[in-house]
Structures are given as structure tokens and as C-alpha cells.
Amino acid sequence: MSPRLGETCQRLEIEDAWIVDPGSTREGRGSLLVEGGRIGEVRWARRRATRATPDLLVLPGMVDIHAHLRQPGNEDAETIASGLAAAAHGGFTTVCAMANTDPPLDHAASLRDVQRLAGEAPTPVRMLAYATISEGRAGTVLARLGELSDAGAVGFSDDGAPVDDGTLLRSALAYAGALDRPVMEHPELRTLTQGAEANEGLPATILGLQGWPRSAESTAVARALGLLDEAVRAAPPGDRPRLHLAHVSTAEALDLIRIARQAGLPVTCEVTPHHLALHDGWLGGDRRWAWDAAADPWAGAAAEAAPYDPATRVNPPLRAPTDALALWSGLADGTIQAIATDHAPHRAVDKHVEYGQAATGISGLETALAVALEGVAAGLADLATVVRALTLGPAAVIDPPERATASHELVPGLVTGAVADLVVVDRRAAWTVDADSLVSRGKNTPLLGRSLPARVLLTVAQGRFAYLDPDLA
Numbered sequence: 001m002s003p004r005l006g007e008t009c010q011r012l013e014i015e016d017a018w019i020v021d022p023g024s025t026r027e028g029r030g031s032l033l034v035e036g037g038r039i040g041e042v043r044w045a046r047r048r049a050t051r052a053t054p055d056l057l058v059l060p061g062m063v064d065i066h067a068h069l070r071q072p073g074n075e076d077a078e079t080i081a082s083g084l085a086a087a088a089h090g091g092f093t094t095v096c097a098m099a100n101t102d103p104p105l106d107h108a109a110s111l112r113d114v115q116r117l118a119g120e121a122p123t124p125v126r127m128l129a130y131a132t133i134s135e136g137r138a139g140t141v142l143a144r145l146g147e148l149s150d151a152g153a154v155g156f157s158d159d160g161a162p163v164d165d166g167t168l169l170r171s172a173l174a175y176a177g178a179l180d181r182p183v184m185e186h187p188e189l190r191t192l193t194q195g196a197e198a199n200e201g202l203p204a205t206i207l208g209l210q211g212w213p214r215s216a217e218s219t220a221v222a223r224a225l226g227l228l229d230e231a232v233r234a235a236p237p238g239d240r241p242r243l244h245l246a247h248v249s250t251a252e253a254l255d256l257i258r259i260a261r262q263a264g265l266p267v268t269c270e271v272t273p274h275h276l277a278l279h280d281g282w283l284g285g286d287r288r289w290a291w292d293a294a295a296d297p298w299a300g301a302a303a304e305a306a307p308y309d310p311a312t313r314v315n316p317p318l319r320a321p322t323d324a325l326a327l328w329s330g331l332a333d334g335t336i337q338a339i340a341t342d343h344a345p346h347r348a349v350d351k352h353v354e355y356g357q358a359a360t361g362i363s364g365l366e367t368a369l370a371v372a373l374e375g376v377a378a379g380l381a382d383l384a385t386v387v388r389a390l391t392l393g394p395a396a397v398i399d400p401p402e403r404a405t406a407s408h409e410l411v412p413g414l415v416t417g418a419v420a421d422l423v424v425v426d427r428r429a430a431w432t433v434d435a436d437s438l439v440s441r442g443k444n445t446p447l448l449g450r451s452l453p454a455r456v457l458l459t460v461a462q463g464r465f466a467y468l469d470p471d472l473a
Contacts (some may be wrong), residue, residue, distance in 0.1 A: 002472075006122060008037045009420055012460070017056040017424070019044070022388040023413025032058055034420045037463025042414050055428040058455075059387055061093025061414050061421030061461055065394040066159070066184075066246060066270060067365060069095070069127070071117060072110075073102025078345040080114065080443045081121040083365070086343075086440035088459045088466035091423035094126040096398065099137070100160040106132040106143045108151035115152060116331065121465050124464035128154045128398070131171045133183065139163050139362040149179040155396045158185035160247055160315075162220060164190065166227055172232035177241030181269070182229035182397060184244045187220035187253065188316065197356040199280040199317040207284055207307060212317045212385070218252040221245060225260045228267060229376075244397055245269040247342050251317040251326035252306060252313055258335045268397050270340040271327045274362050275373040279321040279352040281447055282312045283355075290324030291378050308353045310358035328380040331389055339386070340393035341368045345442020363442035367433060369425065370452035377453070419463045429455040 003009070012034040019030045019042065029045040069083035073103060078086075080097070087095045097114065099105035111131055118127035131153035136140040151233060156176055162186060163169040176183045191463065193216045198204040200211030222242060231241040248254055248269045262268050279290040285303025293299075312318060330336040330419045344361020346388070351358050372386045392413070414422065431437060457469035 002412050002418070002466065005341045005465050005468065008048045008277040008464050009034050009037055009460050010037075011082070014058055014424060016054050016173065016262075018054045019058045019060045019414065020383055020387045021060065022384060022392045023060070023415065027384050031056060032414065034460065037420055039414060039416055039418050041416060044087065050376045051390070052217060054225060055426055057427045058414070059091070059423050059425065061345045061392045061423055062091050062233060062369065063094040063394040064092045064172065064365065065096045065344040065397055067095050067097060067339055068100065068345070068361070070096045070345060071101065071114065076348050077350075080117045080127060081123070083123050083345070084118065084123045084125040084127060086123050086438070088123055088461065089439045089456060091425065091456045091459055092125065093368050093369070093421045093423070093459065093461035094364060094395075094468065095365075096154060097127055097129045098159050099132045099157060100265050104132050104137045105129060106135050106137070108144070108321045110425050111153060113149045118460045119397055124461040124466050126461065127416045130155050130157045130159075130184065133158045133163055134168060137161055139165055139168065141230070142168060142175070143180075144171070145175045145179060149181055151339050155179065155182040155184055155244070157186070157246070159184060159186045161377070162188045162190065166223065169224065170227045170231055171227055173241040173243060174235065174239070177231065177235050177239040180240055182242040182244045184246050185224050186246050187217050187248070189220045192216035192219070196317075197313070198283055201276065201280055201320055203284050209283070214250045214252060214319070217316055218256060218376060219252050221253040221256050223239065225267060227257060227264060232266065241266065243256050243267045246274065247272050247316060247340070247451055248327070248336070249275045249319050249323060251421055253321050254326055254330045254335060258330070258333070261335060266405060267333070268337045270338040270394070271285060271331070271336050272342045273339060273364055273368045275319065276324055276339070277371045278318050278446070280318045281321070281325055282318055283307065283309070287450075289374060289378065290321040291375070291380060291457050294321035295326050295458075301400065308355045310353065310355055311362065311444050311448055313355060313358045313360050314362055315360040320460040325380070328375060329384055334390065337397055339368065339372055339389040340394060341365050343440075345440050346444045348443070351444045361444065363438065363440050363445050365440060366438055367447055367452065368457070370454040371398075371456045374452070414441040420460045424458040426455045426457055427453055429453070
């Protein structure tokens with residue numbers, strides 16, 4: 001009898017696979033056994049095989065620290081249950097839900113409500129949740145961070161909106177530091193982005209779209225880093241103010257973060273798959289990956305798709321191909337800790353409108369791994385670096401390894417005896433991104449119709465089956 005979703009994985013043997021375990025920094029050919037929902041054994045091949053690398057890829061369950069699950073308030077776009085099912089299809093076993101719901105997660109009761117909904121969802125995928133920085137995400141009054149932390153908030157963020165009030169952001173860093181929780185800031189200087197529709201560059205000029213300056217991000221990053229420095233200097237012994245910068249998209253912002261980290265500031269950051277792989281030429285119909293466009297900028301003049309596809313409208317906007325290459329370099333040198341999807345599902349009615357009026361965001365939980373592996377295939381990063389940025393890196397943002405006890409028992413590794421959290425992928429098998437293949441209610445992705453590699457065959461979360469490819473049933 002075929003296993004059913006939610007059932008404990010009683011026995012699973014995976015033979016002759018390519019195993020990547022960033023926890024042990026090991027990668028290679030091997031076999032893995034799961035018994036009774038726990039990893040029974042990992043057997044590594046003793047010698048480097050001369051034959052071809054196996055197509056079967058085994059990774060720790062991935063951790064997404066930035067996803068919008070829309071419930072409460074916009075269940076037509078996504079529910080917690082459908083979002084967690086989409087996560088399982090994409091190979092994620094832990095998802096951190098953002099707080100910009102309607103109403104926002106700014107009180108302990110609201111936080112407990114979404115936790116209850118996650119517990120009732122028919123999936124073993126974990127959902128953790130951020131709470132807001134400010135009451136109502138209005139940016140004027142600090143939320144009750146202590147109560148929210150006690151209720152289980154893994155961090156604080158007004159994502160979707162920056163905290164414009166510097167005094168409030170500095171206070172949030174100080175209070176969250178006392179609670180040992182990170183503050184995730186959306187870096188955007190809104191006085192520069194009012195009415196902006198697309199990255200300020202040649203594609204926006206050609207298409208007649210209002211430009212979104214790069215300095216809107218880099219200036220906001222510089223301000224946040226300055227406030228973090230002040231909060232750290234003023235913090236009492238034992239307090240740990242920590243800043244996490246969401247969806248970094250420009251080379252200039254990344255350089256500022258690199259310098260801050262080298263100076264010892266406790267700042268982390270993330271990058272989305274679409275900012276790694278897509279570029280602002282997609283607005284005009286160029287459907288090449290960013291690295292191909294960077295190598296030959298003018299080859300995309302003959303567009304492969306119609307311009308003004310609202311699925312390409314995101315915040316921050318898709319940037320130049322050279323920015324994507326800079327972000328890949330940031331992954332390689334450790335400046336960027338996490339690849340986070342910024343999964344932002346929308347109803348068709350909110351996307352299929354005039355470009356500048358379209359809701360911003362891409363539905364990305366189910367395509368993130370495949371897109372990242374395209375960059376690996378192009379030689380922009382090695383497999384171990386990308387897997388770490390999808391597993392240990394994001395887990396450490398919310399549960400730093402130096403903490404005495406991990407509050408959420410994230411185990412993004414393949415450790416004998418541990419509860420099984422893993423994903424099995426056929427990295428050569430292609431699949432087509434279409435409305436039927438996506439589990440999420442949000443079908444808003446410019447990748448629709450595109451063939452991608454890395455078909456997820458199986459996801460096990462907390463020792464139970466979270467996703468099974470239909471061909472395995």
C-alpha cells in the first residue's frame with residue numbers, strides 16, 4: 001500500500017543518491033535509511049565513484065524564512081494550509097509566515113490564531129510566524145514585543161512596508177535584542193519610490209515605466225545599519241540586537257552589508273530566487289536567465305514574450321543582470337546567509353491589470369529550488385553553497401547556533417537518530433510550471449510555461465510524508 005500524506009515514514013531506503021549535508025559539510029554519493037520517522041543511517045560511498053553522478057539528490061528539508069501565507073484576510077490568494085502544501089511540493093519543511101495579514105499579527109491572540117490554523121492543516125510542514133514591529137504596521141507605535149515573543153514569534157517585521165521612523169526602528173532593535181529575536185527590515189526609502197513601477201534603467205525607459213532608484217534600497221540599508229550600530233553599542237551585557245535585511249536586490253546595498261559584517265555588526269540578509277535569476281529585461285519579454293543576459297545584453301532585443309507581464313512586478317523590482325551576478329557573489333563569499341522565496345501569492349484579479357497597478361510579488365515556494373539549481377548548472381555557485389543557503393543559513397537567522405538551546409528544534413541536517421526532515425529530488429527530470437502543476441492558490445509567476453529541472457519526488461517533514469510525487473503513489 002502506498003504511503004499517505006501525514007503518515008509517519010516507517011521505512012524508506014534511498015540507494016545510490018547524491019547526498020548533500022551542510023551540517024556535516026559532506027557531499028557525495030551514498031545511501032540513506034529512514035525508520036520510524038527518524039534517520040536510521042547515512043552511508044557514504046568509501047571511494048569517489050568514476051561513473052556519472054547520480055540523478056537522485058537528497059537534501060535536508062529546506063527552511064524558508066520569508067513567505068506570505070495571506071491568512072487571515074486574503075484566503076482567496078492563499079490559506080495557511082495551501083501555502084504549507086505548496087512548501088512541501090517545493091521541498092520546504094519549515095516556513096516562516098510574515099505578519100502583514102489582515103488584520104496583521106500585532107497581538108498575541110492573532111499570533112495564536114494562525115498557529116492554531118497551522119496545527120490544523122493536514123501537513124507536517126512546520127509554520128513559524130513573525131509578529132509586527134509596530135501596531136497595525138503603521139510605523140508609529142511599537143508593538144508589544146515581549147508578549148508576542150512569549151506567544152511564539154520568531155522575530156519581528158513590518159515587511160511590505162519599511163519602518164520609516166528611525167527612533168522606532170532603533171527601539172525595536174533594542175527590545176528585540178533583549179528578547180533574542182531578530183528584526184527583519186524591508187529596506188526601502190519610500191520618498192524615492194512613490195509611483196515607481198520598475199527598476200530605473202534602460203528597460204523601464206523603453207517601456208515608459210516610472211523608474212525605481214537603486215538608491216532607495218542602498219540608502220535604507222545604510223540607515224538601518226547605522227541604527228543597528230547604535231543599538232549594539234547601547235545594549236546591556238547579554239542583550240543581542242540583530243538585524244535581518246529582507247530581499248536585498250542591488251550590488252550597492254550588498255556592498256554595505258559586506259562591510260558591516262566585516263566590521264562585526266550582527267546583520268544578516270537574504271536574497272530571493274527571482275532576484276538571483278531574473279532581470280529587468282523580463283518586463284520587455286526577454287526570457288533569458290540573468291547570467292545569460294549579462295554575458296550578451298543586446299541578444300534579448302527580440303523578445304520571447306509579450307511585454308508588461310504583471311507577473312514580473314515585484315518589490316523590490318527586478319534589477320539589472322549585473323546585480324544578479326553580484327548577488328551570486330554575495331552567496332559565494334557568505335555575505336548573504338539565506339535564499340528566501342518572499343512567496344507572495346495573489347488573486348488573478350489583483351495581477352491581471354495595468355502594469356503599474358498590479359499587486360507586487362511572485363508565487364515562489366514551488367520553483368525556488370529549481371531556479372537556484374539553474375544557477376548551479378551555470379557555474380555561479382556550487383551545490384553545497386546553495387543548499388546551505390536554503391537550509392542551515394536561514395535556520396541560523398532565526399535560531400543562531402550559539403544559542404544555548406534552539407527554541408524551535410530546526411534540524412536542517414541529515415543526522416543519524418534525528419527526526420527526518422528531507423527532500424528527494426530528481427535533478428535531471430524536467431517539469432513544466434503551469435497552473436495545474438502549482439499547488440499554491442497563487443499562480444502569479446513569470447515562469448509559467450517554462451520547463452525547469454529538479455523535480456521534487458518526496459518531502460518528509462517531522463518524520464512524516466509531506467509530499468509524494470503522483471508517479472510514486
